[in-house]
Amino acid sequence: MSRDPLPPSSLPFGPALRAALAARGMSFRDLESRCLVPVGNLHDHVTGKRPPPGDDLLSRIAAGLDVEPAHFREWRERRLVEALRDAPEVELWLSRQVAAGRLREAWRRLGPRDAS
Numbered sequence: 321m322s323r324d325p326l327p328p329s330s331l332p333f334g335p336a337l338r339a340a341l342a343a344r345g346m347s348f349r350d351l352e353s354r355c356l357v358p359v360g361n362l363h364d365h366v367t368g369k370r371p372p373p374g375d376d377l378l379s380r381i382a383a384g385l386d387v388e389p390a391h392f393r394e395w396r397e398r399r400l401v402e403a404l405r406d407a408p409e410v411e412l413w414l415s416r417q418v419a420a421g422r423l424r425e426a427w428r429r430l431g432p433r434d435a436s
Contacts, residue, residue, distance in 0.1 A: 323386045333365060333372035333394050340385050355384030 326343055329336035341351060348359045357380060364370040372394040373381060382389040389395045404411040417423045 326385075326387050326391060328391050328393075328396070330393060333392055334368060336392055337362070337366055337381070337385075340387060340391065344385055346385070351381070351384045355380040357381060357384075 323344065326340055329339060331339065341347065346354075348362050351357070351362060352359045357377065361370070362381070365373050372378070372392075375389070375395070375398065378392060378395055379389045382391060382395075385391075390399075404414070414423070417426045
């Protein structure tokens, strides 16, 4: 049963999960039964008692919500860090833009045609 796609969230994990649950009309209990993650664990991740889930758990939660793992900002951030490790020249350029407070300006100048 495929549902309408949800746009990727720019929110931290807790608010993003709550928003996805609301958009799907689901409760924590509903999600628990779909991804087999105890409600207590889900709640601890949402409230910050635990850090955002790792990739395996995040994949299970995403599947329970019928979204891609990339719906969550933390998943995308991990992929970016991995990509930057493989491209040190890009990491250096980006870090210099950030340090100079010019990242948004550089993005406007160089940004891709498709930001999705």
